Amino acid sequence: MRAALPPIIEAKVWPFADGVWLEWLDLISSLYSFLYSAALAAAMSVSIPYWIFQGVFHGKYRKGFGERMGRVPGRLQLPGAGDAVIWIHAVSLGEVLAVAGLVQQLRDNLPQHRIYVSTTTDTAQGLARKRFGEANVFYFPLDFAFAIRPYLRALRPQMVVIAETEFWPNFVRLTHASGARIAVVNARISDRSWPRYRRFRGLLRRVLANVDLFLAQTKADAARLQDIGGGAERVRVTGNLKFDILTPAPSAIVDSLRKSIAANESGPVLVAGSTVEGEEPLLLKAFENLLVQHPRSVMILAPRHPERFAAVASLLDKMSIRFHKRSVWNGEPLTGGVLLLDTIGELAALYALADVAFVGGSLVPRGGHNIIEPAQHGVATLVGNHTENFRDIVSLFQSRDAVRVVGPAELPLVLLELLASDKEREALGRRAAETVRSQVGATARTAGELRQLLARP
16 A cells, blocks of 8 residues: 655656656655755764864763774674674663663573664763673764664664664664664653654654654653654553663772761761752752751762863862862761762762762753662652653652652752651652652563564564
8 A cells, every 4th residue: 555645745646657656755765865964964064173172172072983984893793694683772871771671681582683782972882881792882873874884784783773762864764774673762752852853753754764663661752753753553652761770789989988978977968960060059059058057968979971070170169168089089088078979880879878869950951860860779869840851750750759859949948858857858768769669661561572573574
């Protein structure tokens, strides 16, 4: 049966034979691909000074440059002639953590398949190599045919799995053309992204038509995916993989800090994680207020982006707040001061030390960050008013009285209230942990759907 076409195209091709009709569609598709690639190349050319600046001064985007440009790294253990391959793309650290359990389940259930993982950010690349092995991990290529094709030829994937919503038009088109099945897992469309997707849904429909399966986090995400071109028959709700992330095992730094806090009778402990520009002054002012009633308090402050570590250290100096950098901390007392977490990958475990946790990106309009990590530890958790990127998770926790949402003016007062009542603080943390436990199972459901997709004729 011929697919329905927009009226203007339908009028032109209806009199023609099916072969001519398909040729017209191929021509239109090729034209869109050419225009998109030309626009992408132009945008990259104009932004070259930005990339150079980020590379020189912040060390970003330099690693893996050749891989991003299509050079298949020699460290990859390429599949043999008879090997079946699954390629999973996880953009950043959060996505790598989210798909880790899925990778393990697929390895257990599909032992005949080789699984490769690509990432975009350096921090995600480092974690992925540790979790999945250097021979199976590489940087995701830029969305140009010359960069994508070498990986498709080398890996010959039977299925490509994309975490969340990385809809790169050339990648999706070329992958589909190669014969690989395409699935988008843990799919979500945030409130911030939603208007932009709707604005371009005419073009997105062409891209999303190449995707075989969308596994959405929530019913709202599923409805939005259908609205922008994911057909209802291709969309399922399987839940959020991030609820299945295992609580990190206690690390050496957690043990050292716990001993230091106990030995010096420090506390209470406030962990402020994933903070962004504009939040640290507000949080440090709240900490100064906290010190008036709790002079032995400790704050563990973890900026979201490594390139801001120096700026936050400078702010602490300017505010005359005593602090230590985690990278050089050697057991000195932290009483009445701040530990600046200027390292990567330790925050999730350090939430276990908190009496109260604050999750950043939410006091200023940045959409918020994931509150599951402190909740897993049963920690009383606060967020700001700007949590659009995690609306469903925050709404779920709010419905169960398992998180406190505060504005900048309320933050100091709510902190003091929670620290004044052990019973209320512990109950808030307990409800948070119970909420996390009630949502587990997305990994198993996702793995099941992917196995069914592979089994389709």
